Amino acid sequence: MDKIPILxxxxxxxxxxxxxLYDRLALALENDLINMVSKTEARGVLIDISAVSIVDSFMxxxxxxxxxxxKIMDAExxxxxxxxxxxxxxxxxxxxxxxxxxxxxxxxGMELLRNKIGYQPKEEEDLYDDFI
Amino acid sequence: MDKIPILxxxxxxxxxxxxxLYDRLALALENDLINMVSKTEARGVLIDISAVSIVDSFMxxxxxxxxxxxKIMDAExxxxxxxxxxxxxxxxxxxxxxxxxxxxxxxxGMELLRNKIGYQPKEEEDLYDDFI
Numbered sequence: 172m173d174k175i176p177i178l179x180x181x182x183x184x185x186x187x188x189x190x191x192l193y194d195r196l197a198l199a200l201e202n203d204l205i206n207m208v209s210k211t212e213a214r215g216v217l218i219d220i221s222a223v224s225i226v227d228s229f230m231x232x233x234x235x236x237x238x239x240x241x242k243i244m245d246a247e248x249x250x251x252x253x254x255x256x257x258x259x260x261x262x263x264x265x266x267x268x269x270x271x272x273x274x275x276x277x278x279x280g281m282e283l284l285r286n287k288i289g290y291q292p293k294e295e296e297d298l299y300d301d302f303i
Numbered sequence: 304m305d306k307i308p309i310l311x312x313x314x315x316x317x318x319x320x321x322x323x324l325y326d327r328l329a330l331a332l333e334n335d336l337i338n339m340v341s342k343t344e345a346r347g348v349l350i351d352i353s354a355v356s357i358v359d360s361f362m363x364x365x366x367x368x369x370x371x372x373x374k375i376m377d378a379e380x381x382x383x384x385x386x387x388x389x390x391x392x393x394x395x396x397x398x399x400x401x402x403x404x405x406x407x408x409x410x411x412g413m414e415l416l417r418n419k420i421g422y423q424p425k426e427e428e429d430l431y432d433d434f435i
Contacts, residue, residue: 176321176354176384178317178408180410185310185317189319190321221310222308
């Protein structure tokens with residue numbers, strides 16, 4: 172399994188990172204994701220890293236790259252599900268995830284994305300709340 | 304990374320299987336998933352296997368187990384994203400995914416789940432379509 176699946180959820184894309192990213196896999200992910208953004212006209216990309224226990228400078232760069240590329244394609248990127256220990260390590264290592272938004276979980280990430288892209292529910296706010 | 308993350312999406316749970324399931328991992332997934340269904344009162348479980356290139360009898364049994372357990376907890380299970388080659392192999396091997404519904408992708412899986420649980424949009428059907 173040398174491919175990270177990208178799931179389309181409405182106007183957003185969802186990627187769950189469960190395996191250690193190595194060079195080729197990371198490049199493939201960047202490539203697939205950008206193509207998918209272009210193909211589906213997605214407005215946002217959610218990257219779930221809840222299974223990731225270490226974010227090193229390589230992974231930080233990949234996340235930054237994805238965010239920059241998506242931004243050019245008019246899609247915002249939100250990293251969700253970061254473990255507390257990962258956040259601690261990031262700060263201790265002095266790493267910053269440039270251009271990457273973060274949210275606690277997928278639902279909050281979607282909420283954030285909707286705000287970022289200026290999403291307007293068609294009619295009632297409470298209806299919108301029902302769908303994640 | 305010895306844990307498969309379970310994402311909460313509204314009233315459904317989403318699991319993306321990207322690594323080969325071995326005994327301990329599969330048991331942990333079953334356990335986590337059932338606990339999560341209980342905790343979040345989820346009505347449906349979506350299992351994305353688009354990254355899985357082989358579904359053998361072990362994996363088939365795990366999927367069946369998850370479906371049966373979820374069913375007892377009043378949640379339906381839909382397997383989504385199956386590769387065509389996997390479907391061919393399943394039939395050739397004579398394996399049946401008992402009690403498991405399938406759908407082409409996550410969005411169609413959610414649609415199916417909503418139908419299964421008798422989901423009724425509050426007001427307008429077109430509003431509902433907007434949210435995945």
